[in-house]
Structures are given as C-alpha cells and as structure tokens.
Amino acid sequence: MIKTDAVIIGAGPVGLFAVHQLGIKGLKSEVIDNLDKAGGQCIELYPDKPIYDIPAIPECSGKSLTDNLLKQIRPFGSNFHLNERVQEIKEDKGIWILKTNKNKIFTTPNIIIAGGVGSFEPRKLPLKELTKFEEKSVFYSINDKTLLKNKKISIFGGGDSALDWALELSKFSKVTLIHRRDDFRGSPHTINELEKLKADGKIFIKTPFQIKSVNDGKVLKFIEIKDDNEKTEKIETDIILGFFGLIMQLGPIVEWGLNMSKKKIQVNTENFQTNKQGIFAVGDICSYPGKLKLILSGFHEAALASVECFKRARPNEKYRFQFTTSSKEIQDRLGIKK
DSSP states (O other): OEEOSEEEEOOSHHHHHHHHHHHTTTOOEEEEESSSSTTHHHHHTOTTSEEOOBTTBSOEEHHHHHHHHHHHHGGGOOEEEESOOEEEEEEETTEEEEEETTOOEEEESOEEEOOTTSEEEEOOOSOGGGGGGBTTTEESSOSOGGGGTTOEEEEEOSSHHHHHHHHHHTTTSEEEEEOSSSSOOSOHHHHHHHHHHHHTTSSEEETTEEEEEEOSSSSOOEEEEEETTOOEEEEEOSEEEEOOOEEEEOGGGGGSOOOEETTEEEOOTTTOBOSSTTEEEOGGGEEOTTOOOOHHHHHHHHHHHHHHHHHHHOTTSOOOOOOTTTOHHHHHHTTOOO
16 A cells, blocks of 8 residues: 555646645655656657747757656656556545555545546547558657658648648658648648648648558558549558547546536636545646646646645645745755755
8 A cells, every 4th residue: 555645647747747846845746647658648649749838948849848847856756657547536534545457555635637638549540451550650649750751751630730740740751731621720820831831842732631542561652542522642651640639538537526527627726626625636637717728727737736735635734835946945855955
C-alpha cells in the first residue's frame, strides 16, 4: 500500500505542473498514467509540433515542454506509475483508497484528475488494407519529423494538425494534402499560407477526396483517392499521415459518481474541486463557465487545486502563501543554493 499526500491521474503537462505546485508546498505525490511515458497528448500526438502559447517561451515542442516540466519537478522525487490506470476508488473517513489495474493500492486525502481527455487513441483511416502498413508507412502522430525528409507524403485531414504538418513537412518533402470536404477547419493564416504554397507548386491539395485503395505488397508505393463523383486519382506515396482527432475513452472515471456533463467533470473555480470532497479535476477534462482549453489554463487550475490539497493533507497547519523568489523554504525544496 502506498500512502501519499496526493495521487495525480494523468502525466500530461498539467499533471506534471500539479506535481510542482504540490511539491513547493511540501506535499508528496504519486502520478498514474495509462500511457507508457509522461507528456500526455503533447508526447503522444505532437511531440515535434511547435507550441506558441506558453508564457515567456516564444516557441517550444511538445517534447521540449514535457522535458522541461520533468526537469522542473525532479527535486520532488515523485513516483510515476506508467502503463497503469485507476480502476476503483472508495472513500473511508476522508481518505481515498485507489486500486489500479495492476493491483497497486494507494491511500491519500487528495486525488487530482489531470487526465486531459481521458484514455485516447487516434481515429484511423477507414481502409482495412492500411493496417499492415501501420507504424511503417502509415502514422497518426509524428515523433520525429526528420524521418520524413525527402519523402512523398499524403496527409489526410482538414483540421489544425493536418494543416500545420502539411506546412512544416513541405519544407523538405513532397506533400499532398487530402480532405473529404472543400473547406478546412484550420486558422485563416494557415489556410492562406497553404494557398500560397499551392500556387507556387510547393504543395498539392486534393478536395473533396477520400482514400479508396492502396497498392498490394509489403511496401507502400501509391494510393488511390476518389471524389464524390467516384472520379479517381493515383498518387505516389511513401508515407500516409492521418489527422482526424481522437476517440475519447474516459474509462472507469464515469463510475466514480462525479458530476459530469458531455464527458467533462464539473468543478468549482475556487479550488477546482468536484462534487466529491478531495477529488479535483484540472486541465481539459474539467468544465466550468468560461473554460478555455489551454495548457496555460490548466496550470492555473493546478495551482489553485494544490492549495486545497495542502489544507486537506495538513489540516493542523496554516497555509502560508509564499513567493518562490523570496522563500528560502521553497528554494530548499527546489534544491536552489545561493
């Protein structure tokens, strides 16, 4: 049995920052995530894609953001339980008891659900013949864009991810962007940039088209696409990328008696506690009036939740807000020597 001040469910950026906010208050935390590595969607879906809305960081990737958050929380020595999910929870006199699918048992006064959108997997192209090429020539996320240099790439999708990657990969590869509608859902600026590249012959755009077939054999060589009138075109292709969003699976969380609406957990904005005392929800999985699905918003939510966690974990101590720049106590916890 593992006893701790808080259990954090989800090791994405917001969950990692929750470790930091608890740690500077002197609280220990354990982190559980059903993925095989920390980073959540940032690592699973766009580790190499630029992120532009983190304060004071003009540009970073999902991987670099995750790496820096992990470096930031290293002094607190939190344990990570990866490839694991919480199956059951129950409450006993103000203490929560959690059991995972690997039969680990945790006891804690605080649970912070930072599970993003829950367990997820990418939506895939509706062509069963593509299965044999997955993780060889067919991908639904990009871990290392350098492996895609000088390739013939067919990108399927009409949202931000598809458009952003089309722009990025067109710098060093032949890219064809294929969408089943004429209209894209990306930002106007991105769409304008794509149109310029199309006019210059630096990218090819096919709408409204869908995939019809691929070549036989073990090596991907070409795809065939069709439009609404069954007109077909053959495109030489080394790599297929599909960006259709995610299939969200909340899993056992839906059975915990939390106040949920449209797969989101309702919270109060004073401390981001749910309708269950001692259970908090932060990041994309929580909902309240005016909610913005930004990493920045999740950081704010985790900071406020950590204050209430302290009060529950240390009921006999008075919480004192301190600035990290002036508190020697916090600096000692962070291992800062002056």
